[in-house]
Amino acid sequence: GAVVSQHPSRVICKSGTSVKIECRSLDFQATTMFWYRQFPKKSLMLMATSNEGSKATYEQGVEKDKFLINHASLTLSTLTVTSAHPEDSSFYICSAYLKREVGIQETQYFGPGTRLLVL
Amino acid sequence: AQKVTQAQTEISVVEKEDVTLDCVYETRDTTYYLFWYKQPPSGELVFLIRRNSFDEQNEISGRYSWNFQKSTSSFNFTITASQVVDSAVYFCALSEHFYNQGGKLIFGQGTELSVKP
Numbered sequence: 001g002a003v004v005s006q007h008p009s010r011v012i013c014k015s016g017t018s019v020k021i022e023c024r025s026l027d028f029q030a031t032t033m034f035w036y037r038q039f040p041k042k043s044l045m046l047m048a049t050s051n052e053g054s055k056a057t058y059e060q061g062v063e064k065d066k067f068l069i070n071h072a073s074l075t076l077s078t079l080t081v082t083s084a085h086p087e088d089s090s091f092y093i094c095s096a097y098l099k100r101e102v103g104i105q106e107t108q109y110f111g112p113g114t115r116l117l118v119l
Numbered sequence: 120a121q122k123v124t125q126a127q128t129e130i131s132v133v134e135k136e137d138v139t140l141d142c143v144y145e146t147r148d149t150t151y152y153l154f155w156y157k158q159p160p161s162g163e164l165v166f167l168i169r170r171n172s173f174d175e176q177n178e179i180s181g182r183y184s185w186n187f188q189k190s191t192s193s194f195n196f197t198i199t200a201s202q203v204v205d206s207a208v209y210f211c212a213l214s215e216h217f218y219n220q221g222g223k224l225i226f227g228q229g230t231e232l233s234v235k236p
Contacts, residue, residue, distance in 0.1 A: 034223055043210065044164075044226045091162060097222070108214075108224065110156075110164040 003027055004096045006111035013084055014119055021079045021114045023094030029074035030096035034108070035067075038091040050077045084118045091115050121146045123213050125227035132201055133235050140196045140230045142211030148172075152222065153187065153194045154212040158229070164210075170194065201234045208232070 003026040013019050023033055031052050036044040048069050049057040056069035066088075068080040077096075081088050093113040122145040132138045144153065155167040168178065170187050178185045182199045198205055208229045214222035 041231075043228045044224075046223050046225070049223055093162075093164065095224075107169075108222070110166075112161075112163040115162070 004030075004094065004109045004111040006092075006094055006114050008114060009112065010115040010117075012117045012119065015085050016083055019081045019084055019116060021081075021092055021094075021116075023077045023079070023096065023111050025075045025096040025098075025109070028096070028098050030077075030098060031074060032097040033071060033077040034095045034097070035069060035077075035079050036093045036095070038093060038113075040091075044093060047079075081116065084116070086118045089116055089118045121148075121213055121215055121225050123211050123225055123227035125209075125211055125230050127230045128228070129231045129233070131233045131235065134203060135200050136234075137197060137199050138201050138232065138234075140198075140209050140211075140232070142194045142196065142227060144192050144194065144211070144213045146192075146213060146215055148215045150215075152214040154210075154214070154224065155185065155194075155196050156210045156212065158208045158210060160207070167196075167209075198232075201232075203234050203236055206232060206234045 005024045005026055007022045011019055033050040035047045037047050038044045046059050047062045050069045050071040052071045052074050058064045066082055071077040091113050094111045095108045098107050124143045126141055130138060151172045153170045157165040157167055168185055175187050175189055184197045186195045208231045210229045211227040212224040214224050
């Protein structure tokens with residue numbers, strides 16, 4: 001099956017620094033990638049939809065200047081948490097969307113997630 | 120608006136018991152997908168099933184089975200003869216973008232299943 005990777009798997013940083021998280025589709029081209037955020041014991045909340053070659057679409061309440069998303073190629077999307085603060089500490093998960101050429105087999109593949117801790 | 124509700128926050132069972140995880144959804148669309156994912160302590164989401172809104176047939180895969188009922192907007196998940204390895208958080212999710220490219224998922228709150236030996 002299709003594989004999506006995320007790097008780093010976990011990161012600890014100081015408050016005020018910026019952190020970049022990469023999401024890669026390893027064996028398929030993904031024109032669309034999604035970024036989710038998950039707090040402990042909570043559900044996944046969609047942050048933004050990342051489309052290759054265009055600006056990301058952010059969900060209501062998500063600060064686009066805080067969470068910068070770049071989908072530079074068909075296999076790579078990056079999420080940069082700018083000037084991170086302790087409240088940004090969370091589990092960030094990306095997914096890549098594989099649309100097959102024929103019919104309705106549309107599948108979304110999730111990365112393993114990145115745990116961010118801001119001190 | 121679309122919404123997924125998993126009313127059971129936590130369920131605890133003893134190994135070999137059957138357990139059903141409930142999922143109720145809301146959507147205005149007539150075409151949509153429903154999903155179940157498993158999230159073990161490692162955090163990685165494991166895809167279990169996808170069902171489209173036109174297919175109400177129940178599905179069985181080993182010890183797992185799913186009951187989709189459009190009349191009650193429910194998509195329940197049953198684990199038969201549960202095992203300790205089934206312990207995880209299970210998420211039900213809805214996608215309204217059936218044929219369009221890039222369907223975002225709306226997740227339920229999740230049900231934490233604990234299977235004790």
